[in-house]
Amino acid sequence: xxxPILELRNISxxxxxxxxxxxxxxxxxxxxxxxxxxxxxxGKSTLIKIATGIYRPDQGEILLDGEPVQVSNAQEAQAxxxxxxxxxxxxxxxxxxxxxxxxxxxxxGPIVRWGKMYNDAEAILAQLDVKLDVRMSxxxxxxxxxxAVEIAKAISLNVRVLIMDEPTASLSIHEVRELFKLVHSxxxxxxxxxxxxxxxxxxxxxxxxxxxxxxxxxxxxxxxEEVTAEQVIRDMVGRDVSEFFAKETTQRGELLMSVRDLGxxxxxxxxxxxxxxxxxxxxxxxxxSHRTDVGLALFGIEPADTGEIxxxxxxxxxxSPQQALKLGIAYATEDRRLLGLNMPLPxxxxxxxxxxxxxxxxxxxxxxxxxxxxxERFRQRLSIRAPSIMEPVERLxxxxxxxxxxxxxxxANPRILILDEPTRGIDVGxxxxxxxxxxxxxxxxxxxxxxxSDLPEVLAxxxxxxxxxxxxxxxIVERALATEERIMTAAMGHYDREKGVVx
Amino acid sequence: MSFIIRRFxxxxxxxxxxxxxxxxxxxxxxxxxxxxxxxxxxxxxSTSVVVVAILAVGQTLVFLTRNFDLSVxxxxxxxxxxxxxxxxxxxxxxxxxAVALAIGVGMLMGAINGVLIAYGRVPSIITTIATLAIYRSxxxxxxHAVPITTNNLPDWIVNLPPLSLFFVGxxxxxxxxxxxxxxxxxxxxxxxxxxxxxxxxxxxxxxDAARVAGFPAQRIVFIAFLLSGGxxxxxxxxxxxxxxxxxVLAGIGLEFASIxxxxxxxVSNMGGSGTVxxxxxxxLLIDLLENSLFRWQVISEFWRDAxxxxxxxxxxxxxxxxxxxLRVIWARAGxxxxxxxxxxxxxxxxxxx
Numbered sequence: 001x002x003x004p005i006l007e008l009r010n011i012s013x014x015x016x017x018x019x020x021x022x023x024x025x026x027x028x029x030x031x032x033x034x035x036x037x038x039x040x041x042x043g044k045s046t047l048i049k050i051a052t053g054i055y056r057p058d059q060g061e062i063l064l065d066g067e068p069v070q071v072s073n074a075q076e077a078q079a080x081x082x083x084x085x086x087x088x089x090x091x092x093x094x095x096x097x098x099x100x101x102x103x104x105x106x107x108x109g110p111i112v113r114w115g116k117m118y119n120d121a122e123a124i125l126a127q128l129d130v131k132l133d134v135r136m137s138x139x140x141x142x143x144x145x146x147x148a149v150e151i152a153k154a155i156s157l158n159v160r161v162l163i164m165d166e167p168t169a170s171l172s173i174h175e176v177r178e179l180f181k182l183v184h185s186x187x188x189x190x191x192x193x194x195x196x197x198x199x200x201x202x203x204x205x206x207x208x209x210x211x212x213x214x215x216x217x218x219x220x221x222x223x224x225e226e227v228t229a230e231q232v233i234r235d236m237v238g239r240d241v242s243e244f245f246a247k248e249t250t251q252r253g254e255l256l257m258s259v260r261d262l263g264x265x266x267x268x269x270x271x272x273x274x275x276x277x278x279x280x281x282x283x284x285x286x287x288x289s290h291r292t293d294v295g296l297a298l299f300g301i302e303p304a305d306t307g308e309i310x311x312x313x314x315x316x317x318x319x320s321p322q323q324a325l326k327l328g329i330a331y332a333t334e335d336r337r338l339l340g341l342n343m344p345l346p347x348x349x350x351x352x353x354x355x356x357x358x359x360x361x362x363x364x365x366x367x368x369x370x371x372x373x374x375x376e377r378f379r380q381r382l383s384i385r386a387p388s389i390m391e392p393v394e395r396l397x398x399x400x401x402x403x404x405x406x407x408x409x410x411x412a413n414p415r416i417l418i419l420d421e422p423t424r425g426i427d428v429g430x431x432x433x434x435x436x437x438x439x440x441x442x443x444x445x446x447x448x449x450x451x452x453s454d455l456p457e458v459l460a461x462x463x464x465x466x467x468x469x470x471x472x473x474x475x476i477v478e479r480a481l482a483t484e485e486r487i488m489t490a491a492m493g494h495y496d497r498e499k500g501v502v503x
Numbered sequence: 504m505s506f507i508i509r510r511f512x513x514x515x516x517x518x519x520x521x522x523x524x525x526x527x528x529x530x531x532x533x534x535x536x537x538x539x540x541x542x543x544x545x546x547x548x549s550t551s552v553v554v555v556a557i558l559a560v561g562q563t564l565v566f567l568t569r570n571f572d573l574s575v576x577x578x579x580x581x582x583x584x585x586x587x588x589x590x591x592x593x594x595x596x597x598x599x600x601a602v603a604l605a606i607g608v609g610m611l612m613g614a615i616n617g618v619l620i621a622y623g624r625v626p627s628i629i630t631t632i633a634t635l636a637i638y639r640s641x642x643x644x645x646x647h648a649v650p651i652t653t654n655n656l657p658d659w660i661v662n663l664p665p666l667s668l669f670f671v672g673x674x675x676x677x678x679x680x681x682x683x684x685x686x687x688x689x690x691x692x693x694x695x696x697x698x699x700x701x702x703x704x705x706x707x708x709x710x711d712a713a714r715v716a717g718f719p720a721q722r723i724v725f726i727a728f729l730l731s732g733g734x735x736x737x738x739x740x741x742x743x744x745x746x747x748x749x750x751v752l753a754g755i756g757l758e759f760a761s762i763x764x765x766x767x768x769x770v771s772n773m774g775g776s777g778t779v780x781x782x783x784x785x786x787l788l789i790d791l792l793e794n795s796l797f798r799w800q801v802i803s804e805f806w807r808d809a810x811x812x813x814x815x816x817x818x819x820x821x822x823x824x825x826x827x828x829l830r831v832i833w834a835r836a837g838x839x840x841x842x843x844x845x846x847x848x849x850x851x852x853x854x855x856x
Contacts, residue, residue, distance in 0.1 A: 054715060078717035090712030092705040094775035103705050104717040105698075112696045137512065140834025157717075266835060 003066060004029050005192045006051065006082065006161045011060035013046055020046040022216045023060070028161055028192035033183060035195045035207035038236055039427035043216040044196050048163050051194075052084045053077040078104060081160035083153075085167055087425065089146035093139040097121060100138050101153045124152045128182060144175040151182055162186060163194045166425065168202055172286035172453050173488060180206050198425065199454065200229050212236055237429050245435035246460045248443065253277025255313070256416050256447040257329075259298070262307035267293045268471035271307070275416055275447040280438060282462030283451040285491050289468040291451045292334060295418045298449070299331035300324040311416075325354065328415035332405050334424060334451070340405045343394035347386060348375035350393055351407045378407035382437060399430025406437065417441065418449045423457060435461055455484055467491050513829035514776050517769045517821070521784040525791060532795045539798070542673030549680045550664055550745070552790040554579070556683050557738040558761035559768065559782040560690050561731030566765050567694075568724050569707040569774030570627035574616060575735040575761055577638035579754035582608045582739030584642055587651040587749050594657040601660070605740035606733045612638055613732015617725035627728075635758065643751045653747035663744040679741055686734065691779040703727060707774020763811065764789055767818040769826075789814070 004027040013021040021043045028034055038044050049055045051062065053071035061068045064080050071077050077084075091100050098121035102108060108117075121134040130148045132141075138149065147167055154162050164183070168176045183206060187193050197203040203210065204224065211221040212235040219235045256275050263269035268290040275281055283291040297304040300318040309316050311327045318324050324331070333340045341350050352359050352371045359371045375389040382403045386396055393404055402422060409417060422438065423431045438461060442448050452458050458465055465482050467474045467490035474490040533540045558575050565572045582605045589604065590596055596604075612634070619630045653661050667675035694700035702723050706713040713720040738757075743749060768785025770777025789811060796807045 052715065074715045074717045075719060083717075084715070086715075090709065090715055092708040092712060092775070094704055094708035095701065099701055099705075103701065106718075108698070110697065112698060112701060137830075137833060139830060140836075 002029060004063075005065060007063040007066075008047065008051060009061050009063065011047065011050055011057045011062075013043075013050060013055060013057050013059075019216050021050075021057070024213065024216070024218045025060075026194075026211060026218075026221075028194055030160075030190045030192055031187050032208045033187050033193045033195055033206055035197060035203045035210045036213065037197065037200070037203055037210065037232060038213035038219075039429065042213040042236070044213055045165065046216075047213070048084060048165055048194070048196065051077070051161075051163060052082060078157060081158060082163070083157060083159040083161070084163040084165060085147060085150045085154065087166040089143065089150050091138045091141070091146045091149060094137070096135050096137050097125075097132055097141070097149055098134040100149050101134075101156055104153065104157065120156075121152070124156050128152060128155070128185075144171050144178070147171070147179065148182070151186075155186070159191060161192045161194065163196075165196045166198060167195075168197060168199060172289075172491075173455055174286045174491070176202060198427065200232060200428070201456070204229060204232070214238060233428060236427075245432040245439065247280055247435070247439045247463070250278040250439075250443050252279055252463075253445050253447075256311070257298075258310045260308045260310075262294065262297060262304045262309065264293065264297055264302065264304050264306075267302075268297075268468070269306070271466075271468075271473050273466055273473075273476060275449060277415070277445040277447050278442050279463045280442050280448045280450055280461050282458040282465040283449060283468065284455065284458045284465050284487050285468035285474075289491065290471040291468050292420055293471075294468075295331055295420050295449065295451055298324070298416075298418060299329060301331075325412050325414070328413070329418065330354075330409035330412050330414035330416070331418040332409050332420060332422065334421035341393045341401060341408075344392050346390040346392055347379070347384065347396075347404050348372050348389045350404055351375045351378055351411050354408060355412050374411060375407070378411065382407055383433070397430070398426040399433065402426055402430070402434055403437075406434075410441070414446065416447045416449065418451070420451045421453065422450060423452070423454065431457075455487065458482075458487070459484060512776075513826050513833055514769055514778065514781070516829060517826060518778065518781045518784060520821075521768065521781065521788060525784065525788050528788065528791055528795065532799065535801070536795070536798055539795070542675075544794075545674050546677070548787075548790060548794060549675075550677060551794065552787055553679045553683045554738045554742050554745070555757065555760045555764055555790065556783050556786040557686055557734050557741065558757055559764035559786045560686055560779050561734035562761040562765045563768075563770050563777060563779050563782040564690070564703060564727040565627070565731045566770045566772065567703040567707045567774055567777060568727050569710060569772075570620060570724065570727070571631060571762070572613075572616065572728060572731045572735075573628065573631035573758045573762075574612065574634040574638055575731065575738075576754045576756060576758040577635050577642065578609050578612045578732055578735035579739040579742050579757050580749075580751070581612070581638050581642045581645075582736045583743040583746075583753050584646055584651060584749045584751075586740055587656060587743045588646075590657055590660060591651060591655040598659060602737065602740055605736040605743075607736065609736020609739060610729055610733040613729045613735070614725075616732065617728030620728060621721045621724035631758075639751075639755075642753075646751055648751055650748060650750040651743075656743075656747060660744050661747055679744065682737075682741070686737070687779055687783045694779060699723060699726065704775050707771075707776075709775075760789070761786075763815050766815055769818070769822065771822065772819075785818075 006028045008024065008026045010023045010025055011021050012023055024043065024047060036044050046055065050057050053073045053076050056072065062071055069080060071080065092103065095103065098117050101121050101124060102117055118134050125132055125134065128148065128151065132145055132148065138146065141149065167179060171179060183193055195203065195206060207224050209221060209223055210227055210232060212219040212232060214236060254277050256277055258274045260272050262271040271294055273281065285291050293302060296302040298318065300320045300323055303319045309318060316327060318327065348371050352374060356366065359367050361367050372389060378384065379389055384400050384403045386400060393401055396404065419438065423434050438448055438450065450461060459482055462482065463479050465477045465487055467477065467487055469491055477486055529540060561575065562572055585608055586601055586605045590601060616630055616634055619625045620627045664679060666678045668678055668681055669676050694703065702718055705716065706720050706723060742754060764786035765777065765782045766772065767788055768781035768783065770782055792811065792814065793807065796802055796810060
């Protein structure tokens with residue numbers, strides 16, 4: 001066997017009271033795709049940050065080609081040929097595509113030669129078979145395109161070790177396949193790829209070797225062909241858990257909302273569906289299918305401009321979130337960090353925020369006790385794991401943050417709950433818990449609209465699946481007929497206007 | 504349309520708008536005030552805009568990195584006094600050495616800001632409010648409250664402001680204006696053509712990404728403050744030449760004038776976008792309004808500041824509304840182009856397993 005390019009030996013790292021990493025070792029060989037998995041808090045991110053020089057290990061060493069090296073900042077990591085791509089691509093929105101690719105280069109001379117830069121950027125993108133306008137401002141790029149830019153950047157820097165931290169978390173299935181093609185072509189050029197992922201089937205599909213971390217400790221490393229998904233999950237959580245919780249069958253209740261021919265100019269059109277109480281309506285589609293925009297329209301953030309929304313039979317024009325809340329519609333956003341939660345605020349304040357008027361005393365002051373007791377109820381009901389409800393949300397794990405966000409909107413007593421990517425970036429155990437919660441909510445008569453890029457999740461949880469493609473409704477598939485293949489065909493296939501279905 | 508979108512950024516359209524606005528202001532006051540627009544007026548504006556415009560260039564560099572430099576007013580005051588005093592006691596100092604001295608002192612003060620902000624991670628608003636006060640106290644302590652007057656200064660510096668390189672009709676192209684123009688052009692070129700310039704934009708555009716992008720982000724922020732200090736030093740020298748009489752109050756309020764200029768000029772207070780040209784246009788518009796309102800009897804002088812304040816609010820509102828809209832249009836057009844590009848792909852590359 002060849003020598004590893006990068007070796008991490010007995011790395012330990014401590015933050016305050018938490019031992020983030022405890023004697024973890026990892027070797028990366030040229031041309032290998034090495035998957036690193038583990039629940040949130042297992043130490044994956046810390047390990048990556050040590051490899052890229054953002055943190056220094058308390059103990060242990062980093063070897064490059066067998067020689068011990070110090071990696072003390074991102075610049076040095078880059079000089080060693082170590083690059084990282086993060087879940088949220090680290091692009092510069094005010095710069096254009098070509099500038100983003102070359103921003104870190106130290107070797108392109110003292111003066112920016114724009115013409116040459118555009119040509120070089122085009123050449124790199126062509127090599128990757130990515131079609132992007134190099135002059136376009138990065139602000140408008142889709143997440144998938146942003147990741148392509150990051151990969152192009154890594155390639156332009158002659159990367160030897162590429163670390164990908166949950167690159168697929170925000171991508172649709174089609175985009176994931178495209179990404180994996182890129183990853184395989186990088187590996188075939190001798191690049192060692194360290195791949196961190198949450199969706200196990202993806203990880204197992206792409207990896208040559210799988211390493212599991214748990215609670216900051218190394219648990220196992222196996223060649224791909226020697227492990228099964230069940231075994232990896234067992235290693236991750238230390239017990240047997242199934243990855244998905246299938247929705248229980250519930251009684252279909254009354255018609256809560258019917259949407260006819262809804263559209264917003266240039267974004268989506270012709271969206272028609274009904275939501276009944278007790279039912280989960282899944283929204284599937286590739287990224288760029290504008291599923292989220294439909295959710296934003298229903299909640300009044302970006303109102304629709306054509307079509308009709310009827311809530312309990314009455315036509316309504318929803319033009320603000322306040323109004324949507326009054327109609328009993330709540331929307332839990334896909335982006336917890338940016339739009340969903342106030343990270344430095346305590347759990348209780350986050351939960352009461354949309355319904356703050358309910359907690360006001362006659363003098364217009366916030367009644368803290370009412371706020372706290374409401375939050376306490378949700379903590380128990382959704383089993384939010386936190387030392388106290390006064391804990392700032394930023395200190396919670398992704399799964400618990402998601403539960404706080406659910407509580408925040410459930411506190412509004414909605415009849416219709418729109419969930420956008422409810423399990424993005426949260427770990428296996430918490431995922432099943434969130435699924436169970438959604439199922440219970442439906443059981444209590446709520447109508448749930450679940451927008452998700454995680455196809456197995458959509459299949460496990462939905463009574464019906466609405467499939468979108470590029471802003472158009474392609475099909476509504478009943479649970480009994482919903483298979484991965486059928487939905488993907490709809491999501492990527494051709495629309496038959498006459499039949500209103502895909503074939 | 505798609506050509507415009509590919510070649511231009513929304514911010515450039517905003518600068519065009521500023522040029523039109525400046526033109527409209529001139530037209531408006533030409534109608535309102537008799538004998539308003541003439542060579543003398545142009546000469547006056549071209550002299551009075553210089554100090555703020557140079558400060559605005561430095562402020563732009565700092566703004567691009569999502570920071571502020573509030574200390575520039577005190578740096579101007581201190582360097583003006585310091586250089587003036589040196590010339591008083593050593594009149595033999597050659598002009599270029601005096602300029603270099605001013606820039607050097609300014610850079611030193613900028614370096615202190617830069618070290619604290621870039622390496623000490625103290626927020627710039629706190630650091631520079633503190634140094635604004637500290638540098639001012641330096642000046643008070645150093646000067647013992649003895650003002651410098653024109654009589655103390657060598658002739659060459661007193662005669663510098665009206666000194667012209669050449670004439671265009673009756674319009675004088677003055678040395679100080681030429682220095683300012685070179686600064687504006689030079690720093691715009693620096694932003695466009697040096698990796699340093701592009702990285703200023705990158706840092707303000709996404710500070711988190713800048714930290715992990717593998718370029719020396721801290722050093723770049725430091726240099727931005729260093730340059731802002733150096734430009735404030737240059738502005739201090741010009742301030743000395745223009746006014747000749749320098750007291751401990753010299754340059755008070757210039758930090759706000761420079762910030763007003765960059766904000767009106769479309770440099771984003773969130774960093775990452777804006778140009779030196781824009782900042783210059785902002786300084787020019789404000790200076791033009793100040794000078795014009797002064798001559799316009801309809802409005803009392805007490806309202807002048809309010810009008811400038813409203814202009815700043817208007818500029819920020821335009822930034823958030825118009826630029827926001829333009830960016831959406833740009834992004835959508837971009838996505839469309841992307842979609843068109845990817846639909847050119849043969850269907851065979853898309854397959855379902």
